[in-house]
Structure formats: structure tokens, C-alpha cells
Amino acid sequence: MSDGRRADARRNYARILAAAEEEVAAHGANASLEQIARVANVGSATVRRHFPTRRALLEAVSAHRIEALCARAVELTGEGDSGAALMDWLEDVVAYCVSARGLAATLAYDGPVHENSCSAALEKAGEPLLLGAARDGVVAPEVTVGDLITLIVGIVLATEHHPDPAARADRLFRLAVAGWGPRN
Structure with a gap:
């Protein structure tokens, strides 16, 4: 065709x-x-x-990685431990963003003028994981997948030039995650 x-x-x-x-x-x-x-x-x-636009080029370059992350979210949805499933997926997002230069910038918020199809796809794919974790009380109900993607983008961009960006991004992500639970 x-x-x-x-x-x-x-x-x-x-x-x-x-x-x-x-x-x-x-x-x-x-x-x-x-x-x-x-x-x-x-x-x-x-x-x-x-x-x-540069964004259009980056989205095309990142398309197969975004598809893989979306497929991974579907694979993890419905696993017994909803918090662990969400964390596994988010760790994959962090790892992909660190290893695939340009992916974090592709996911960065670009203002209301541009629809970010990569972020939108990840948000849609991650929503069932987040809903399961929120339902089980692992994540505060006001947390969104967009919040988590923005957090990851910030961490990855901040660690991009570190001597060991993967280890540094993983460490900072885990520190951030420690505070994502519901408030008592």
C-alpha cells in the first residue's frame, strides 16, 4: 500500500x-x-x-521507543502488585530516556501551542497502571501520569551530562518517588 x-x-x-x-x-x-x-x-x-519543527523530527526519532514503552505499560497492567507494576514501568521510562538521547526533550512540555503526541501516548498507556496504584492506596489520587513524566523529564535532563547519567537519574528518581505516596 x-x-x-x-x-x-x-x-x-x-x-x-x-x-x-x-x-x-x-x-x-x-x-x-x-x-x-x-x-x-x-x-x-x-x-x-x-x-x-525540531519537535516533529524528535517525535519521529522517538516513535519506536514510545511504542515499546506503551506496550510495556499494557504488559504490566493488571499485575498483582499495582505499585510494583507502576514502578517497573516508570523505571523503564527513566532508563529509556537516559539511554535514548533526545527522548526526554521529546517528552518535555512545549506549551499549549503544540500537542505532544509522545507524552500523550505515554500518558494514555500509563493511566491504567496509575489508576490501579491509586486504587490500592500506593499513589496519591491527585498524581497524574503527566506529573510523573514531567518529573522524569526534569531528572533526565538535569543528569544528562553527569559522568554516570543512568545511575544518577535512577537515584534521583527513587528519591522523588519516596515522596509520591498519599498524605496522612
């Missing part, structure tokens, strides 16, 4: 996306769009035609 684009446009899109994945992995969310165009062997205008 055709996606409606010419064959050369589909090839350009695939080359740009492959180059963007490499550049974002190497340089994070601020990877040079001009370098991506050079690596993909296309002009800057072609990159911008396919990805009109």
Missing part, C-alpha cells in the same frame, strides 16, 4: 530519519539539522519539508 508520497520523497524521509537517529544519539535533542541534512544527502529545505 502506498503512503501517497512519491518514491523519492519516501526515500528522502527514510534517509533523513536514519541520519537524525544517528545525530540525536550522538548529540542529543540539539543535534544540528544542517548536519542531519548533510548525512542524509539532502538539502536543509528537504529536512524542513518532512519535519517542519
Whole structure:
């Protein structure tokens, strides 16, 4: 089935996306769009035609990781210990964000002008986990998946340049989680 684009446009899109994945992995969310165009062997205008904003490019680069995290949330939903299931999933989100440079920036709140499809997908996928944990009294009822994603994004961005970002992000996330329970 055709996606409606010419064959050369589909090839350009695939080359740009492959180059963007490499550049974002190497340089994070601020990877040079001009370098991506050079690596993909296309002009800057072609990159911008396919990805009109940096956010659109980052979302495309992160799409398969977001899909994997959403599938993991579904897999964990309904497990016996709702708090442990939520924590397992959130630890996966932290680990993915640390290992996949640019993913945390993709999930960052971008204001009311832009619908953040990556965050929206994670929020929808994580909602059943959070509802189960809230129902079981493990998480305060006012906590949202959006709150937790924002917390993770902040921690990952703050630790991005640490000598051991994974360990530091995990430590800070665990410190933050210790205070997420319901107030007595």
C-alpha cells in the first residue's frame, strides 16, 4: 500500500530519519539539522519539508521507543502488585530516556501551542497502571501520569551530562518517588 508520497520523497524521509537517529544519539535533542541534512544527502529545505519543527523530527526519532514503552505499560497492567507494576514501568521510562538521547526533550512540555503526541501516548498507556496504584492506596489520587513524566523529564535532563547519567537519574528518581505516596 502506498503512503501517497512519491518514491523519492519516501526515500528522502527514510534517509533523513536514519541520519537524525544517528545525530540525536550522538548529540542529543540539539543535534544540528544542517548536519542531519548533510548525512542524509539532502538539502536543509528537504529536512524542513518532512519535519517542519525540531519537535516533529524528535517525535519521529522517538516513535519506536514510545511504542515499546506503551506496550510495556499494557504488559504490566493488571499485575498483582499495582505499585510494583507502576514502578517497573516508570523505571523503564527513566532508563529509556537516559539511554535514548533526545527522548526526554521529546517528552518535555512545549506549551499549549503544540500537542505532544509522545507524552500523550505515554500518558494514555500509563493511566491504567496509575489508576490501579491509586486504587490500592500506593499513589496519591491527585498524581497524574503527566506529573510523573514531567518529573522524569526534569531528572533526565538535569543528569544528562553527569559522568554516570543512568545511575544518577535512577537515584534521583527513587528519591522523588519516596515522596509520591498519599498524605496522612
